[in-house]
Amino acid sequence: MPSRFDTLAASLRNSNLDAVILNPGPTLTHLSGLHFHLMERPVVLLFAPGQKPAIVLPELEMQKMVGQDMQTFPYSENPADWDAAFRAAIASLGLDGKRVGVEPRQLRLLEFNYVRNAAPAADFPDASSSLAELRLRKDPLEVQRMKRAVEIAQNALESTIPLIKVGMTEREVSSELVVQLLRHGSEPEMPFSPIVSAGLNAANPHASPTDRKLQRGDMLVVDWGAAHDGYISDLTRTFAVGDVDEEYAKIHKVVQEANAAGRAAGKPGATCASVDKATRDVIEKAGYGNFFTHRTGHGIGMEGHEEPYMRGDNMQLLEVGMAYTVEPGIYLPGRNGVRIEDNMVITENGAESLSDMPREMRVVG
Amino acid sequence: MPSRFDTLAASLRNSNLDAVILNPGPTLTHLSGLHFHLMERPVVLLFAPGQKPAIVLPELEMQKMVGQDMQTFPYSENPADWDAAFRAAIASLGLDGKRVGVEPRQLRLLEFNYVRNAAPAADFPDASSSLAELRLRKDPLEVQRMKRAVEIAQNALESTIPLIKVGMTEREVSSELVVQLLRHGSEPEMPFSPIVSAGLNAANPHASPTDRKLQRGDMLVVDWGAAHDGYISDLTRTFAVGDVDEEYAKIHKVVQEANAAGRAAGKPGATCASVDKATRDVIEKAGYGNFFTHRTGHGIGMEGHEEPYMRGDNMQLLEVGMAYTVEPGIYLPGRNGVRIEDNMVITENGAESLSDMPREMRVVG
Numbered sequence: 224m225p226s227r228f229d230t231l232a233a234s235l236r237n238s239n240l241d242a243v244i245l246n247p248g249p250t251l252t253h254l255s256g257l258h259f260h261l262m263e264r265p266v267v268l269l270f271a272p273g274q275k276p277a278i279v280l281p282e283l284e285m286q287k288m289v290g291q292d293m294q295t296f297p298y299s300e301n302p303a304d305w306d307a308a309f310r311a312a313i314a315s316l317g318l319d320g321k322r323v324g325v326e327p328r329q330l331r332l333l334e335f336n337y338v339r340n341a342a343p344a345a346d347f348p349d350a351s352s353s354l355a356e357l358r359l360r361k362d363p364l365e366v367q368r369m370k371r372a373v374e375i376a377q378n379a380l381e382s383t384i385p386l387i388k389v390g391m392t393e394r395e396v397s398s399e400l401v402v403q404l405l406r407h408g409s410e411p412e413m414p415f416s417p418i419v420s421a422g423l424n425a426a427n428p429h430a431s432p433t434d435r436k437l438q439r440g441d442m443l444v445v446d447w448g449a450a451h452d453g454y455i456s457d458l459t460r461t462f463a464v465g466d467v468d469e470e471y472a473k474i475h476k477v478v479q480e481a482n483a484a485g486r487a488a489g490k491p492g493a494t495c496a497s498v499d500k501a502t503r504d505v506i507e508k509a510g511y512g513n514f515f516t517h518r519t520g521h522g523i524g525m526e527g528h529e530e531p532y533m534r535g536d537n538m539q540l541l542e543v544g545m546a547y548t549v550e551p552g553i554y555l556p557g558r559n560g561v562r563i564e565d566n567m568v569i570t571e572n573g574a575e576s577l578s579d580m581p582r583e584m585r586v587v588g
Numbered sequence: 589m590p591s592r593f594d595t596l597a598a599s600l601r602n603s604n605l606d607a608v609i610l611n612p613g614p615t616l617t618h619l620s621g622l623h624f625h626l627m628e629r630p631v632v633l634l635f636a637p638g639q640k641p642a643i644v645l646p647e648l649e650m651q652k653m654v655g656q657d658m659q660t661f662p663y664s665e666n667p668a669d670w671d672a673a674f675r676a677a678i679a680s681l682g683l684d685g686k687r688v689g690v691e692p693r694q695l696r697l698l699e700f701n702y703v704r705n706a707a708p709a710a711d712f713p714d715a716s717s718s719l720a721e722l723r724l725r726k727d728p729l730e731v732q733r734m735k736r737a738v739e740i741a742q743n744a745l746e747s748t749i750p751l752i753k754v755g756m757t758e759r760e761v762s763s764e765l766v767v768q769l770l771r772h773g774s775e776p777e778m779p780f781s782p783i784v785s786a787g788l789n790a791a792n793p794h795a796s797p798t799d800r801k802l803q804r805g806d807m808l809v810v811d812w813g814a815a816h817d818g819y820i821s822d823l824t825r826t827f828a829v830g831d832v833d834e835e836y837a838k839i840h841k842v843v844q845e846a847n848a849a850g851r852a853a854g855k856p857g858a859t860c861a862s863v864d865k866a867t868r869d870v871i872e873k874a875g876y877g878n879f880f881t882h883r884t885g886h887g888i889g890m891e892g893h894e895e896p897y898m899r900g901d902n903m904q905l906l907e908v909g910m911a912y913t914v915e916p917g918i919y920l921p922g923r924n925g926v927r928i929e930d931n932m933v934i935t936e937n938g939a940e941s942l943s944d945m946p947r948e949m950r951v952v953g
Binding site for chain 1: 649706882
């Protein structure tokens with residue numbers, strides 16, 4: 224089996240790139256197994272096919288390099304020394320004047336400026352698609368890790384549901400859910416902090432939990448996930464707090480149907496756009512098209528948001544091993560909202576949902 | 589009282605900058621109160637003194653803008669539309685050809701490329717120091733929030749200590765600590781995932797918790813923090829798991845003395861370098877200078893790592909309200925390590941430690 228660096232080398236050659244630079248993030252971890260935090264000390268991995276990978280890093284991180292077959296360019300705590308470490312690494316790989324791919328969504332000006340200063344004649348084209356390609360089709364081990372991350376998340380929410388009461392704040396529900404995620408085995412470094420939003424806050428798809436107390440009649444959106452062995456889950460269920468307005472029960476039903484249609488639409492050879500259309504058609508037909516304000520989903524794996532994106536304009540074809548969310552929603556501004564989200568993976572015959580927690584409207588409180 | 593935007597305007601004029609661009613992060617939140625996550629959809633706040641701030645953001649985040657006095661440039665889910673939103677915002681503020689400051693540690697190429705395409709004749713100097721200035725001196729309300737974040741962290745670790753047993757893994761201790769942080773009131777979005785490292789892993793200052801089980805004779809380093817109202821704490825204590833080697837008890841004592849010397853060294857008008865020297869002198873005198881491989885500390889407030897940095901080469905003068913960590917350590921490669929970290933704030937008369945949890949070597953397990 225070729226190493227992931229070999230796969231990257233082939234992908235770079237296809238894209239006519241001489242090298243790539245990566246800062247801490249999922250691509251660096253996927254390739255090397257190394258974990259670094261994004262901080263004020265720049266860390267950059269440089270890879271040029273046919274050469275040993277090079278890494279510029281703080282001296283105090285050097286112990287992470289034991290067992291790695293890389294050239295290391297450590298620097299001291301004094302920022303005045305950092306430039307020299309970058310220059311030595313760039314010179315060692317001979318990158319000046321070359322086409323050095325970057326990952327704009329991840330790379331900061333902090334790292335980029337050091338690299339550019341050391342390679343003033345280089346070009347820095349966007350290598351996002353070559354790099355995304357590396358992680359696009361999940362192998363069986365990756366799918367197994369994602370399944371476990373889903374399982375942990377589902378178990379954690381099931382343990383939280385009986386504790387949810389009218390009068391609790393969104394923050395309290397969110398904290399309790401995090402406790403349960405940890406108890407059920409999530410890694411402490413979670414993919415994202417759970418969204419717990421109720422009533423008018425549920426009308427905001429990206430709400431942060433507030434001190435607002437749960438009230439009877441609220442819809443309660445819980446968007447949460449777990450991390451397991453570097454892979455994550457990202458799910459949403461929407462609950463009714465006591466009796467809710469008839470319209471809210473209706474939009475819940477519409478969203479549930481849209482979610483089912485979106486889950487059914489995925490298969491090898493289908494476009495991402497067709498998955499988006501499947502959910503959107505259901506919501507539009509029910510008269511709520513204007514209140515479904517976001518795309519149907521995003522890729523998932525080591526990150527919460529990665530390729531492929533389930534958007535109406537994305538004609539990318541689904542392939543076996545691609546994994547993504549299906550998460551239609553209806554948001555009634557100033558009133559309430561509903562979203563139902565599952566994690567899918569494309570199989571030979573269609574799309575499998577990794578998540579199976581009940582989707583119908585359950586009553587809490 | 590001038591608004592934070594007024595303070596920024598004055599600071600930009602002093603630095604001869606016409607404007608500044610910010611992506612999601614503590615500076616944006618400090619200025620505006622707005623929270624966004626860094627994701628694949630770029631969000632940028634543009635500010636030019638004398639004009640209403642402008643923000644480019646996804647349509648689905650527009651509900652966050654209620655009550656904000658800003659020009660908004662929302663874009664749809666289709667990335668083909670994003671460039672136009674950036675161009676409209678840049679044009680509205682007239683930024684092309686101007687000196688537009690950036691924050692390299694925060695800004696990604698993703699956001700920067702959109703801005704640069706829309707303002708090809710602009711310069712983009714590093715505005716980090718003007719921006720750091722905004723958050724450098726904590727006001728009493730900020731100090732109060734930091735104190736609360738320290739209190740939550742200390743209470744959480746005190747609740748965790750009795751649960752720590754020989755045979756538990758580092759990961760299990762870390763998860764339990766996170767549970768206790770939440771129970772004691774930390775915001776779910778924590779400053780960082782606790783470092784729990786024992787034995788030879790404790791010799792790595794930036795270790796991530798592993799499945800290694802605690803053994804008698806280990807030193808156990810716990811580096812943890814809480815978040816409260818947007819402010820954080822960042823503390824470290826080191827424990828002995830049962831009886832430990834005499835040398836480990838000795839280095840614990842040395843680090844404790846170095847920590848005390850570092851805490852005592854802070855006062856208005858002292859240099860950051862003098863705080864670093866105070867801790868380092870103690871460790872060097874004890875013969876372990878080569879094993880204290882990092883700076884003495886970093887600024888703290890909304891972020892774990894911000895200005896001012898306690899480094900031997902930093903001649904910056906401390907002023908009332910500056911807040912920072914004092915965290916000397918000794919790391920014996922392949923064997924064990926010790927670090928003791930407190931959070932300080934400069935007062936009229938010296939430096940106050942916000943943390944007061946016992947620092948002597950306690951035995952656990």
